Structure formats: structure tokens, C-alpha cells
Amino acid sequence: MSFDGSGFWRAAEPKPAYEVVVVGGGGHGLSTAYYLARNYGITDVAVLEKGWLGGGNMARNTTIIRSNYLWDESAAIYEHSLKLWEDLERELEFDIQFSQRGVLNLAHDLGDVRSSLRRVNANRLNAVDGEWLSPAEVANFCPIINISPDVRYPVLGATLQRRGGVARHDKVAWAYARAADRLGVDIVEHCEVRGFDVRQGHMTSVETSRGSIRATKVALAAAGHTSVLASMLGLRLPLQSHPLQALVSVLLEPVLNCIVMSNAVHVYVSQADKGELVMGAGIDAYNSYAQRGSFHVIEHQLAAAIQLFPIFRNAKLLRTWGGIVDVSPDASPILGTTPIDGLFLNCGWGTGGFKATPGSGHVYAETIANGKPGPLAQPFALERFETGALIDEHGAAAVAH
Amino acid sequence: MLLIPCPWCGPRDEIEFSYGGEAHIAYPAEPDELSDAQWADFLFMRHNPKGDFSERWYHSSGCRRWFNVIRSTVTHEIRAVYRVGEPPPEAGS
Numbered sequence: 001m002s003f004d005g006s007g008f009w010r011a012a013e014p015k016p017a018y019e020v021v022v023v024g025g026g027g028h029g030l031s032t033a034y035y036l037a038r039n040y041g042i043t044d045v046a047v048l049e050k051g052w053l054g055g056g057n058m059a060r061n062t063t064i065i066r067s068n069y070l071w072d073e074s075a076a077i078y079e080h081s082l083k084l085w086e087d088l089e090r091e092l093e094f095d096i097q098f099s100q101r102g103v104l105n106l107a108h109d110l111g112d113v114r115s116s117l118r119r120v121n122a123n124r125l126n127a128v129d130g131e132w133l134s135p136a137e138v139a140n141f142c143p144i145i146n147i148s149p150d151v152r153y154p155v156l157g158a159t160l161q162r163r164g165g166v167a168r169h170d171k172v173a174w175a176y177a178r179a180a181d182r183l184g185v186d187i188v189e190h191c192e193v194r195g196f197d198v199r200q201g202h203m204t205s206v207e208t209s210r211g212s213i214r215a216t217k218v219a220l221a222a223a224g225h226t227s228v229l230a231s232m233l234g235l236r237l238p239l240q241s242h243p244l245q246a247l248v249s250v251l252l253e254p255v256l257n258c259i260v261m262s263n264a265v266h267v268y269v270s271q272a273d274k275g276e277l278v279m280g281a282g283i284d285a286y287n288s289y290a291q292r293g294s295f296h297v298i299e300h301q302l303a304a305a306i307q308l309f310p311i312f313r314n315a316k317l318l319r320t321w322g323g324i325v326d327v328s329p330d331a332s333p334i335l336g337t338t339p340i341d342g343l344f345l346n347c348g349w350g351t352g353g354f355k356a357t358p359g360s361g362h363v364y365a366e367t368i369a370n371g372k373p374g375p376l377a378q379p380f381a382l383e384r385f386e387t388g389a390l391i392d393e394h395g396a397a398a399v400a401h
Numbered sequence: 402m403l404l405i406p407c408p409w410c411g412p413r414d415e416i417e418f419s420y421g422g423e424a425h426i427a428y429p430a431e432p433d434e435l436s437d438a439q440w441a442d443f444l445f446m447r448h449n450p451k452g453d454f455s456e457r458w459y460h461s462s463g464c465r466r467w468f469n470v471i472r473s474t475v476t477h478e479i480r481a482v483y484r485v486g487e488p489p490p491e492a493g494s
Contacts, residue, residue: 225451227449227450227451228449228450228451231449231450236442236446236447237446237447237449238441238445238446238447239447239449240422240447240449241449241451241474285419285420286403286420286456286472286474286477287422287449287454287456287474288474288475288477289451289474289475290474290475290476290477294402294403294415295402296402296415296416326449329444329445385441385444385445385446386437386438386440386441387437388437
């Protein structure tokens with residue numbers, strides 16, 4: 001039996017009122033609650049989770065952590081997050097199996113090479129570590145990659161962020177939950193939000209499956225279900241929810257020493273400490289809330305993976321699953337205030353929210369506490385879709401986050 | 402994989418199609434008159450329902466024609482298929 005983390009926090013009964021209600025008990029919601037309590041002394045906080053803690057995308061992602069984004073705004077927020085990751089085990093006093101084993105982003109054609117070199121240069125200017133590796137250097141760093149030029153998607157080089165890595169996702173949720181709980185935050189599982197009460201433009205209360213809860217500050221952290229909550233408030237958002245599938249192989253001997261990502265062939269893979277290969281696919285094209293996708297997406301991904309890693313050819317698939325990701329038009333998150341006073345928004349992390357767990361919660365807590373975003377969050381405001389100041393990260397984010 | 406009933410070609414596998422997102426978003430009749438907020442609404446804001454959704458599909462490896470589908474985003478069940486220019490039928494149930 002695997003350990004499910006319960007016992008690290010109280011199973012709180014919802015109180016009639018809180019200073020802040022966070023909707024969503026995944027990584028971002030839990031880290032938000034923790035930083036509200038730790039950084040701002042706001043401990044009268046409830047985290048409402050309709051299912052079980054960390055059971056949504058937090059349990060379904062492929063745990064990749066990196067900060068090698070192209071644009072200044074993204075590099076700033078993801079690097080902020082990575083720096084928090086680097087101190088997180090000490091801060092939360094929890095072994096989250098954070099492992100900076102390096103992330104390779106492969107380039108397969110001349111366009112990839114040019115955009116990768118540009119990204120490495122942009123990263124260095126932003127004090128984010130990044131290197132360009134030739135095919136031979138790729139093979140030296142990760143010997144099992146096939147660098148033959150005679151394949152459909154030859155490896156023409158790769159970017160390497162050595163500080164990139166992975167962490168054990170559910171332990172991250174438990175670590176934040178325990179730390180938030182110790183500071184007085186109520187974590188209320190199996191409590192579904194069914195409506196909101198807004199009076200004269202001000203948030204007043206949240207209607208839940210466990211009764212009405214008064215709160216003048218409500219912070220959404222519901223990932224793929226954000227649009228469902230926003231529609232209860234008549235708030236239109238630029239989000240579409242898609243399935244994102246992942247899979248694991250059976251347990252294998254250690255063969256893969258780093259994280260390898262390829263946007264062009266829609267595959268990203270690492271090997272868990274336990275031994276299974278963890279792979280992610282691209283999103284399914286259609287909108288869905290079903291937490292499952294179409295098999296041809298996995299077939300496509302595995303075909304590419306086997307060409308890149310011939311050694312995987314005989315590996316057996318153990319399990320596939322899907323999560324629901326909220327994708328924004330510019331592949332960047334939406335974080336900040338809304339036209340409703342007291343309603344805060346943190347969504348649109350799409351396929352890559354896990355890496356942002358500490359940074360997202362950190363700047364979201366700042367936004368909630370101060371009633372306005374700080375410098376790191378400000379560029380990610382919803383207003384950018386009106387002003388046109390988009391943060392187009394399709395090149396650095398794309399399907400493979 | 403979805404089995405999508407193209408209104409011209411009949412039921413075909415999903416891999417023959419491309420997805421076109423939300424249906425019935427008309428180009429603004431008076432584009433010069435739109436405010437930034439109205440442009441944002443047209444360009445970026447989308448319905449994203451958990452339930453029946455009107456969406457466009459393109460039979461890219463078949464007849465290469467666009468059409469509309471009402472599909473549940475919860476069960477993936479296709480409830481109705483109709484041609485461009487036709488009004489959306491009452492979705493099943």
C-alpha cells in the first residue's frame with residue numbers, strides 16, 4: 001500500500017467565514033495558502049477541494065521543473081519558482097525528492113536550432129542557466145539518445161538547463177498542506193464550490209456542498225475547472241480545457257539520467273527514482289473535462305519516443321491517464337485581480353503548472369494579501385488580452401512543458 | 402479515438418480531422434467600431450463548458466470541408482452534426 005499523505009493535516013470542518021477562501025486543493029492552492037500564512041500572517045484561510053487533496057493535475061503531471069523560458073516576464077516568474085524549489089525541502093522540512101538532474105530540450109530542424117539558441121541567449125541575459133549542446137555533446141550527456149541523422153526527427157542539438165529537474169509531485173502537495181495546516185490554515189476536502197454571492201461588485205460568500213462560507217476574498221486555483229467556476233460569476237475567460245495525457249512504463253533499471261523533452265515530436269520523458277519511465281504526450285486537440293484522451297495521441301508519442309530512445313523498444317506500458325489543463329491563447333498563465341472586487345484569478349498554466357507550484361503560490365499570495373499584483377505577477381494580468389501585451393511562450397512552452 | 406460523422410463522408414476516425422475550436426464566432430460586422438474590450442472578446446474569450454459544446458471540425462484528410470458538431474466535453478458523446486450555415490439543431494436530450 002502506498003502512503004496517501006493523510007495525517008499530515010487536520011480534516012477541517014468548514015467554518016462559517018474566513019478572511020480568504022482558496023478554491024482548489026492542488027499544488028497552487030496549497031502553496032498559496034501556505035505563503036498567505038507565512039509571508040503575510042493571514043492564517044484565517046480555507047482551502048476548499050472538491051475531491052481529495054492533490055488528486056487533480058497535481059497527481060497527474062510529469063513533474064518537470066525548469067525555468068528556461070524565452071521572455072523576460074516568464075523567465076522572471078519561473079526562475080523565482082525554481083529558486084524557491086531549491087530551498088523547499090529545508091523550508092517545508094519534507095523530503096520531496098527534488099532532483100536537479102538537468103533538462104534537455106531537443107532541436108530537430110533548423111528552426112528549432114535557431115529558436116533554441118535564441119532562448120539560451122535570452123536565458124543567460126536573464127541570469128537563467130542555459131547551454132547549447134551539439135549532437136555529440138547530447139549523446140555524451142545522455143548516452144541512450146539516438147543521434148543518428150538517419151531518422152525522421154534527427155537530433156540537431158539541444159538546450160540544457162542543468163538546474164532543471166523533477167520532484168515527487170504528491171509529496172509536494174503534502175508538504176505544503178502540512179506546512180499550511182501547522183500555520184492554522186483549514187484544508188477542507190470533499191467540499192465542492194457550487195456558486196458565489198457577489199453584491200454590488202464585491203465578493204461576499206461562496207456556496208459549497210458543505211454550506212455557505214462568507215469571505216470577501218476568494219482566490220481561484222482550480223486549473224482545468226476555472227472556466228466552470230468563472231461561468232458561475234458571468235466572467236468570460238480566454239481559456240480552453242484540454243486533456244493532457246501521460247503514461248508510465250513498468251519498473252526498469254536506471255537507464256535515463258536526465259529529463260529529455262522534444263516539442264517537435266511531442267514527447268518528454270524522465271525516469272522516476274522507483275524505476276518507471278514517466279512520459280508525457282501533447283494535449284488532445286478537442287476540449288474536454290473527461291480526464292482521458294484519445295489513444296492515437298499516445299501512439300504518436302510512443303512512436304517518437306522509441307525512435308529517440310531505441311532502448312525503450314521492449315519496455316512495457318504500465319498505465320496511462322489524463323488530466324485537464326486550462327490553456328490560454330499565449331501559453332502563459334493568467335494571474336491577478338478581476339472585475340469583481342475580492343475575486344482573484346490564477347489559471348491558464350496549461351500543460352506546465354507543476355514547475356510553477358512554489359512561485360505561483362508565492363506571487364498569488366502577494367496579490368491576494370495586497371489586493372494588487374506585485375512586479376512578478378503584474379504582466380500576467382487578465383487585462384493583457386485587451387491591451388495586446390501578450391506573453392507568447394508557445395516556443396518555450398508549447399505542448400511540452 | 403473519436404468516431405466523427407462527417408456530414409458529407411459519414412463516420413470516420415478522429416485522425417482524419419483537424420479541430421477548429423468553438424463554433425459560431427462571427428467576424429465583427431463593423432470592425433472599425435470595436436473597442437479593445439470587444440476585440441479581446443472576439444479574439445480570445447471563449448466558452449469552455451463542462452457539458453455540451455458547439456465546435457468546428459475540418460475533414461482535413463477527407464473532403465476538406467468544415468462542419469459543426471455538438472459534443473459533450475464530459476462523455477465525448479457527439480450529440481449532433483450540422484453543416485456550416487445551418488442553425489444548430491436542438492442538442493439531444
